Amino acid sequence: MPYSSFASMPCTLSRPAALLGERWTLLLLRQIFLGTRRFEDFQATMDISRSVLTDRLNVLLQENVLKRVPYHEDGRTRHEYRLTEKGRDLYPVLMALRTWGEKWMAPDEEESFHLHHRDCGGGVRAKVECTGCGVELTARDVQVTARE
């Protein structure tokens, strides 16, 4: 059972965990959510090797997390990498990481960027809630039931 076989396990947690758990992939998504869209810009800001960057972008294209969109510059047609709806839906994952990072890795740190709600200016926080009663949940509030 190599690492890659988790990508086809019948588990809706394993598969995303195996996909985003490859080296560079989470950092790449962070960069994308911060607005980076072009190969050269990923390469420059992350200092990832070009061959690995090519590979990770291709995996995310194949998974339909990213799409290539043509654009014009200096009269030339080029392509940039943009999030699909599926990709944009990863926002809670990134925000959960950040919420955790703020609490546990540097409570008093000046963040390298600030996030706020456009409408009211409030902060941003990830949480887990019950789809039944709407209350916020922690790991202890949740019962795990294995199948078969």
Added chain:
Amino acid sequence: MPYSSFASMPCTLSRPAALLGERWTLLLLRQIFLGTRRFEDFQATMDISRSVLTDRLNVLLQENVLKRVPYHEDGRTRHEYRLTEKGRDLYPVLMALRTWGEKWMAPDEEESFHLHHRDCGGGVRAKVECTGCGVELTARDVQVTARE
């Protein structure tokens, strides 16, 4: 700027992303949240190589995500790996992955395990909300402001 240097970047998203973005780490955390606690059980259920398992467990111990807790079996003292409070607080990250996996990777799949709120039996869902007005947020609702 090697991969490891993201672990010390002044960004509350980069550091968690670099930590959990190492191969096997997210899958290891999944297994821990599902109740696995011993070296042999991780090795058997994930089929990870023993040396990498040792390394990943040590990183999570060092980061204070896990702690080693002694227990007794057959009159012998052994140790098991358990989540610290910091580790338990990663629950929203895992739940965000699962919420995404359910929506986008297999909407109609029989899950390998089921989760429900102990108190009301409801389902579990990760989301992002505004700390000001409490409304649910998507990436589009959030303004990013870079620092200096």
Added chain:
DNA sequence: TCCCTTGCGTTCGATTTTCGAACTCAGCTA
């Protein structure tokens, strides 16, 4: 036309990680 630049990769040899099988070691148990 010829040469230069740009963005986006590809190639390739060297270095790191990961793999898997065997080995170690301590503390029971027979």
Added chain:
DNA sequence: TAGCTGAGTTCGAAAATCGAACGCAAGGGA
């Protein structure tokens, strides 16, 4: 005494990553 078990450690082979050079297509300028 010999064997078993959980928890690692070691080590040579295989895979992933690195960084530097190369390829290439589409302009632009002379």
